[in-house]
Amino acid sequence: MDYEIVMPQFSDTMEKGKVAKWLKKEGEFVEKGDVIAQIEAEKALMELQSFRRGVLKRILVKEGEEVEVGKPIALLELGETLPEVKLQAPKEEKPTLLEEKPPEVIKVKPPEEKRMELAPGFASPYARLLAKEKEIDLYQLQKEEKIPSPAHAKDIEVFLRERHFTPKALELLKDYSIDIQELLKEFPNKKIDQDLLLTYIEKKNIPRKVPLSSVQKSLISNLSKSFPIPHYHIYEVFDLSLIPWDKEITLTHWLIKIVGDAMQFFEKLRAIYKEDHYLIYPSSNLGVAIAVGDDLYAPVVKEVNKKSLGEIAKEVRELRKKAEEGRLTQEDLSGATFTISNLGMFGIRAFDAVIPYGQVGIMAVGMQDQEGKAHITFTFDHRIVNGFHSALFVKHLKEKFLDKNYLKMLKREA
Amino acid sequence: MLYREALNLALDHTMEHDERVVVLGEDVGFYGGNYRVTEGLYAKYGPKRVIDTPIAENSIVGTAIGMAMMGLRPVAEIMTINFAMLAMDQFVNQMAKLRYMSGGKIFLPMVVRMPQGVAKQLAAQHSQSLEHMFASIPGLYVLCASDSISAYYGLLHAIRMDDPVVFLEHTLLYGMDFPFEPMQNFDPFKARVLKKGKDITVVSYLKMVHDVIKVCQWLEERDGISCEVIDLTSLRPIDFETIYQSVKKTKRLAVVYEAPKSLGLGAEVSAKVSEELFYYLDAPPLRIGGEEVPIAYNRKLELMAIPTPEKIYSQILSWSKRHGL
Numbered sequence: 001m002d003y004e005i006v007m008p009q010f011s012d013t014m015e016k017g018k019v020a021k022w023l024k025k026e027g028e029f030v031e032k033g034d035v036i037a038q039i040e041a042e043k044a045l046m047e048l049q050s051f052r053r054g055v056l057k058r059i060l061v062k063e064g065e066e067v068e069v070g071k072p073i074a075l076l077e078l079g080e081t082l083p084e085v086k087l088q089a090p091k092e093e094k095p096t097l098l099e100e101k102p103p104e105v106i107k108v109k110p111p112e113e114k115r116m117e118l119a120p121g122f123a124s125p126y127a128r129l130l131a132k133e134k135e136i137d138l139y140q141l142q143k144e145e146k147i148p149s150p151a152h153a154k155d156i157e158v159f160l161r162e163r164h165f166t167p168k169a170l171e172l173l174k175d176y177s178i179d180i181q182e183l184l185k186e187f188p189n190k191k192i193d194q195d196l197l198l199t200y201i202e203k204k205n206i207p208r209k210v211p212l213s214s215v216q217k218s219l220i221s222n223l224s225k226s227f228p229i230p231h232y233h234i235y236e237v238f239d240l241s242l243i244p245w246d247k248e249i250t251l252t253h254w255l256i257k258i259v260g261d262a263m264q265f266f267e268k269l270r271a272i273y274k275e276d277h278y279l280i281y282p283s284s285n286l287g288v289a290i291a292v293g294d295d296l297y298a299p300v301v302k303e304v305n306k307k308s309l310g311e312i313a314k315e316v317r318e319l320r321k322k323a324e325e326g327r328l329t330q331e332d333l334s335g336a337t338f339t340i341s342n343l344g345m346f347g348i349r350a351f352d353a354v355i356p357y358g359q360v361g362i363m364a365v366g367m368q369d370q371e372g373k374a375h376i377t378f379t380f381d382h383r384i385v386n387g388f389h390s391a392l393f394v395k396h397l398k399e400k401f402l403d404k405n406y407l408k409m410l411k412r413e414a
Numbered sequence: 415m416l417y418r419e420a421l422n423l424a425l426d427h428t429m430e431h432d433e434r435v436v437v438l439g440e441d442v443g444f445y446g447g448n449y450r451v452t453e454g455l456y457a458k459y460g461p462k463r464v465i466d467t468p469i470a471e472n473s474i475v476g477t478a479i480g481m482a483m484m485g486l487r488p489v490a491e492i493m494t495i496n497f498a499m500l501a502m503d504q505f506v507n508q509m510a511k512l513r514y515m516s517g518g519k520i521f522l523p524m525v526v527r528m529p530q531g532v533a534k535q536l537a538a539q540h541s542q543s544l545e546h547m548f549a550s551i552p553g554l555y556v557l558c559a560s561d562s563i564s565a566y567y568g569l570l571h572a573i574r575m576d577d578p579v580v581f582l583e584h585t586l587l588y589g590m591d592f593p594f595e596p597m598q599n600f601d602p603f604k605a606r607v608l609k610k611g612k613d614i615t616v617v618s619y620l621k622m623v624h625d626v627i628k629v630c631q632w633l634e635e636r637d638g639i640s641c642e643v644i645d646l647t648s649l650r651p652i653d654f655e656t657i658y659q660s661v662k663k664t665k666r667l668a669v670v671y672e673a674p675k676s677l678g679l680g681a682e683v684s685a686k687v688s689e690e691l692f693y694y695l696d697a698p699p700l701r702i703g704g705e706e707v708p709i710a711y712n713r714k715l716e717l718m719a720i721p722t723p724e725k726i727y728s729q730i731l732s733w734s735k736r737h738g739l
Contacts, residue, residue, distance in 0.1 A: 065635075113732035124737070126665045126696040152738030153665060153696045 003052050004072040005036070007061075010046050010330040015221070017041040018066040018214055019073060024056045030076060037073070040214055044330045054078040066214070115148070122150035130156045168194040175208050176201060215295040222357035231361075232387065233352050234378040236394055238401055241372025249414060252288065252342045253313040255365060257410060258400050260284035260304025260312075263338060266393045268385045269360055270337050278384065287339035287356060288316055290323050297323045298356055300336040309414035344368055350375035360384050415594035417587045420562035421451045421527075424569035425489060429459055432487065435573060438465040439474055439491030448493050449529065449588045471497050475504035475526060479512070482524035482578070489573060494585065495530035495544050502547075509578045510553030522578040525569070531621055531672050532720050533585040538708035541716070543673035545620075548580045549649040549682075556650040557602050558582040560623040562592040564647045567600035582649070584621040605653040607660065611642035613739060614730065615660040617683055618670040619646040622721060626670050629726045639734060649679060654686055661687055665696035666739070668730055672720050675703030697737035702729050 007017045020038040024030055030050045037048045054076040061073040120142035123131065130153055131138040138156075141147040147155050161170060164184060169192050173180075183192070183200065190196075200206075212220070245251040263269040263284040270285075271278040284305040287298035299319040301312055322328045341353045342365040353364040359381070366375040380390050400406055415423075429435045437443075437452055437459075443466040446453035456464040467474050471492055478488040492498045498505065505526070512520045532541045549556045557572050557579055559565035565583070572579040608623065609630060618626045623645045630641040642660050646652060661667050667687050669680040684699030704720045721729075 111728045111732035111735070113735040115738050116736050124665075124696040125693045129693055148738070150738070154738055 002057060003054065003076040003078050005048075005050070005074040005076055006072050007039070007067050007069050008048060009069045010039070010041055010044075011334050014041045014069060016066050016068050016214075019061050019063055020045060021063055022059055026056055026059055028056050030054060030056050041218075041330070044328045044333050045326070046330045050076065052076055052078055116150055118149045120149045124150060124152050126153050127151040127156055134160060136160075164192055165197075166191060166193040169197045172197055175210075176206050177209065178206060213295060215297070219296055223354055226355050226357040229355065230382040231355055231379050232382055234380070234387075234390055234394055235350070235352075236376055236378075236398070237373050238376050238398055239372060240368055240374050240401055242402055242404060242407055243372075244407070244411060249309050249313045251344065251365075251368070252340065253309060253316060254410075255340055255342070255363075256286050256288065256301055256304055256312050256316070257307075257309050259338070259340065259363070259397065260286055260301075260307075262393065262396050262400060264305050265396060266385075266389065268389055269393060271360060271384050272337060272358060273381065273384050281335075281337065285335045285337060287336035287359070287362075288319070289339060289341035289353075290320050292320075292323045297328060297333070298336065298339050299323060299328055299332045300334065302335060309410050313414075338362065340365065344374060350377060352377040353379055355379050355381055361390075415562045415566075415592065417559075417562050417565050417583075417590050417592060418449055418451050420566040420592075420594065421559075421569055421583070422453060422455070424566045424573070425452065425455060426458070428487075428570060428573045429455065429463065433463070434485065434487045435489065436463045436465065436481065436486055437489050437491070438467050438478060438481075440467055440469055440493050442466060442491050447491065449585070451527075451588070452491070471499075471501040472504055475501040475509065478524050478526065479504060479508050479522060479578075482522040483512070483520055487523045487573060489525045489527060489569075492526060492528040494540060495528045495582070496540050496542050498526075498528055498544070505548065505554070505580070506551055510551045513577065514553060521576045523573075523576045525572045525579045525581050527569070527581045527583065529583040529585040529588070531584045531586065532709055532716060535711055535713055535716060536585075537711040541709035543671070543704070545582055545649055545671075546673060546678040546682075548582075549679065551650075553578070554650060555579045555648070556582065557648050558584075558620050559647065560584075560587070560618075560620050560645050561590075562594045563597060563600070564602065564606070564645070566594070567597060568602040568647055571600065571602050582620065586621050590624075602647040603651065603653060604647075605656040606645045606647060607642060607656065608645050609641065609643040611640040611664065613639050613664055614641045614666045614668055614734070615644060615657065615664045616641050616668045616670060616730070617644045617646065617657055619649065619679070620672070622670050622672055625721065625723045625726055628723050629730065632723075632727055633730065637731060637734075639731075639739065641730075646679075652679075652683065652686075654683075654690070657683065657687065658690060661691050662694055665694055666700075666734075666737075667695070668700040668702060668733070670702045670721060670726055672704055674706050675701050676706060678703060697733070697739070700730065700733045702726055 018040040020040040022037050024036045030036055030053060032050060032053045034050050035047045036050050039046045039048050057075040057077040059074050061067050067073060121139055123138055138147065138151060142149045142151065147159050172194055186200065187196065243251065243254050245254050267280050270281045283303040285300050285302045286304050287300050290297045290299065301315055304312065319332060322332060337360050339356050339359060339362040341362060343351060344365050344367040347367050350366040351364050353362045355362050361378060361380040364377040368374045378390065378394060425437060437455060441448055442452040443456040443461060443464045452464060474490050474492065478490040481488040509522060512522055530543050530545065545556065548554055555577055557568050559568045569581060572581050609627060616626050616630065626643055630643055633639040633641055642664055644657060644660060667684060669683045671679050680701035680703050684701060687699055702721050707719055709719050710716050
C-alpha cells in the first residue's frame with residue numbers, strides 16, 4: 001500500500017514549503033518518527049518526520065523545489081505494522097493535512113530518451129532557416145561536431161550565443177532581460193565579454209532581476225494579508241529616562257520585559273482572532289523584529305512574564321545569532337501575539353509599523369531624546385482590541401516606565 | 415457551473431425565446447435525460463416541445479430532419495455517439511446533403527447532441543470516440559465543448575445556426591464543475607487559446623483538454639517546457655488559423671485526443687500544419703491518441719487504451735528530448 005507524504009503545514013500562515021534536503025533516499029527504509037527531509041518554509045528550516053514506517057518508494061519533489069501545503073512530496077510503501085499496533089483498534093495516524101484529498105501527482109518517471117543522432121547534414125526545417133538567416137555553415141559545423149545532427153533551433157541559438165559571448169558574459173546575461181538581437185547589432189563582429197556587457201547595461205539602464213528569497217516572499221505575502229486588517233495607531237511620547245539600560249541589557253530587552261509583564265494585565269494582548277472566537281494564551285510571547293541583510297525576521301521570546309531581564313537578553317542574542325546563521329526554526333518564529341520593533345538606535349524619531357500577520361499589534365519605538373523621552377507608535381488590530389483597552393494598556397505602560405520600585409526589582413533580578 | 419447544467423441552460427434559454435426550438439430523444443422528457451441534460455424542460459415546456467422518442471436512432475435523426483425542413487429548430491439527443499451508427503444514413507445522406515441537393519432551398523436548422531468517449535467501464539460498444547466519422551462529412555458542422563462556457567455558448571450558437579450541427583459532448587464532462595463567466599461574441603468556430611506558451615503548441619478538444627492543461631503545468635514546473643494549449647470548439651471546420659499562428663511561434667505541434675491515434679483529427683491537424691508550415695517546424699508533429707483497440711471493460715485495460723495525464727506527459731517529454739528541445 002502506498003502512503004503519500006504531503007507538504008506539512010508547520011504554522012497557521014504557511015502556504016508553501018521548499019524541500020531543502022532529502023535525508024532519506026528512494027528505496028531506503030523509514031521508521032516511524034525518522035526525519036526524512038528538511039523543509040524550508042517562511043523563515044525557517046524544519047524537520048519532517050515520518051508518521052508511518054515503510055520504504056521510501058519515490059521522491060516526487062526535488063531538493064530546492066517549492067510546493068503548496070498539502071501537495072504530496074513523496075510516496076511511502078508501507079511496511080509491516082508493529083504487532084502491538086495491530087492489536088489496538090485501527091486508529092489511522094495522519095498528519096492533519098491529509099483530511100483534504102491530496103491533489104494528483106505525477107506517478108511516471110520521466111522517460112530516459114536520448115536525442116536523435118544522425119550523420120552530419122540533417123536539420124529541422126526551421127533550424128535550416130535559422131542557419132541561413134544567421135549565415136552559418138550548418139554542414140561544416142556539424143562535421144566539426146560543433147552543432148549536433150539533426151540540428152534544431154535550440155542548437156543554433158546555443159551555438160550563436162557561445163560564439164558571441166564569453167562564458168562569464170553568458171553567466172551575467174541570465175540576470176538581465178536583454179534583447180540579444182539588439183545587443184549583437186550594437187557590437188557586430190565582436191566577442192562580447194563581461195566588461196563590454198556591463199558597459200552596455202549601464203548605458204541602456206537595464207535593470208537586474210533579483211529573485212525574492214523565500215523569507216522575503218513570505219514576508220511580503222504576510223504583510224499584504226496583514227495590512228487590509230482594520231487597524232489603528234496610537235502615538236505617545238514616553239519618558240524612558242528611568243530605565244537603566246546599558247550595552248549588556250539594552251533598551252529593547254527592557255521593553256520586552258516591561259511590555260511582557262504588562263500583557264499579563266491585558267488578556268486581549270495575548271489573543272489570536274479566529275472567525276468566531278478569540279484564543280487567549282496564558283503566556284506573554286513577544287516577537288522582536290530583527291533585520292539580517294535584506295531579510296526581516298521576528299523571532300519570539302516566549303513566556304516573557306516568567307523570565308528575568310538577563311534571561312531575555314541572552315535569549316534575544318541567541319535568536320539574533322540563529323537568524324544570522326539561518327538556523328531559526330518554526331518554533332522560534334511562532335507563538336507571538338505582540339511584537340516590538342526598535343529603530344531608535346538609528347536615530348529615527350518616530351515611525352509606525354505593520355502588524356505581523358495573525359498578531360494583535362506591534363509597537364514601533366523611536367529614538368530616545370536627551371531627556372530620555374521617546375516616541376512610540378502602537379498599531380492594533382481593531383477586531384481584537386478597541387481604543388479603550390489599548391489606551392488603558394498604553395497608560396499602564398507609561399506608569400510602569402516610571403515605576404522606580406518595579407524597575408529596581410527587574411534590575412535586581414537580572 | 416456543472417457542464418450538464420450549462421447545456422441545460424442553453425436549451426432552456428433558447429426554448430424560452432424561440433418556440434420553434436424543440437427537444438427530442440430517448441428519455442429526454444419525463445425522465446429528464448440519461449445524463450440529466452434536459453432535466454426540468456419537460457415540466458416547463460410540456461410534451462409537445464420535449465418529446466420522448468422510441469429507441470430508434472434512425473427515426474430520431476430522421477424526425478428531426480423533417481421537423482427542421484418544416485420550419486422547427488429541433489435539438490435531438492442521441493444517448494451516446496455509439497448508437498448514432500444506426501442513424502448514419504440520416505446523418506450522411508440526408509442531414510449533410512439536403513441543402514446542397516435542393517439547390518439551397520431546404521435549410522436544416524437542427525442540432526444533434528451526443529456524448530462520446532471512455533467513461534468508466536462501459537465496454538467497447540459504449541466507449542467510442544467517433545468524432546472523425548462526423549468531421550469527415552462535408553455538409554455537417556461538428557462542434558464540441560470542453561467546459562461549461564463552450565457548452566453553453568457553443569450549444570446556443572449551434573441552435574441559432576441555420577445549418578445542421580452535430581454537437582459532441584463527453585460522458586465524463588457532464589458531472590464536472592467549471593467556472594462560468596458571461597461572454598460576449600463567443601464564436602465556436604474560433605479555437606480557444608487556453609494557456610499561452612512558447613515551446614510547444616498542444617492542440618486538443620473535449621475531455622483531453624483538461625488532462626493536457628494538467629500535463630502542461632507539470633512540464634512547466636518540472637522540465638521548464640512551456641506549452642501553448644489550444645482547445646478546438648469546432649472539428650468541422652477546424653480553426654487552422656489559430657493553430658498556425660501558434661505553431662509559427664512555437665515551431666512544434668502536438669495533438670492530443672482520445673480516439674484511436676490513426677486516421678483521426680490528429681492526422682488531419684498535423685498534416686495541415688506540415689503542409690502549410692513545413693519550413694517553420696523544428697520537430698515532426700506529434701500525435702497522442704488512443705491505442706488501436708476496441709476499449710476493454712476491465713478498468714486497467716481501459717486506461718491502457720486511452721491517453722492519461724501520465725502517458726501524455728511522458729510522450730511529450732520523450733518526443734521533446736528526441737528532437738532537441
